[in-house]
Amino acid sequence: MFVHEKGWSLNTLLTPTNAAQLSQCLWQIKRLALENIPNLAHLKKDIPECPEVDPIAVHKTEQYPLPAMHEDESSIDGTIRVYERILKNLGITNADLRAHAGLTKPVVHEHSQTLHI
Structure with missing residues (x-):
């Protein structure tokens, strides 16, 4: 194991996050x-499954087809007009927009083309 002359090693430099990332990269x-490498094929059984990094939660993306x-x-x-x-x-x-955004002013005036945020 590598040990620097001042006494620190690679293990002391890694944060838990960095250690996990290094482990995943080595995997x-x-x-x-x-x-x-064909000569290493016999070692496949010794390698565990891929470690999880940041699993993405399963969700359904709603789609709204527009004409x-x-x-x-431009x-x-x-x-x-497209937005409206x-x-x-x-x-x-x-x-609905005001309720979603917590706004009290209109977001889009009904009969004008002025956008207010």
């Missing part, structure tokens, strides 16, 4: 070596 290197829109989104007015049409197609009202 990957071992797995790659075993899969690509095609022939709007010029202008502010066109972008606002998306909200209308999804059935989202200004009251």
Whole structure:
């Protein structure tokens, strides 16, 4: 094991997070070596399953298909029309937006194209 002249070693430099990351990286290197070097194939049974890093929780992404829109989104007015049409197609009202964001002012005025945040 490597020990520096001042008494610290690689083990003393690693935080728990770094140690876990190093372990996972070493696992990957071992797995790659075993899969690509034929002479090491007999060692595959000695390598455990891949350690979990940061598992992503299973969730369902909701999709809302929208109709095609022939709007010029390069202008502010066109972008606002697209935004308003998306909200209308999804059935989202200004009251819904205010409740979701905790706002008291209107987010989009009903009959103007002024966006207020």
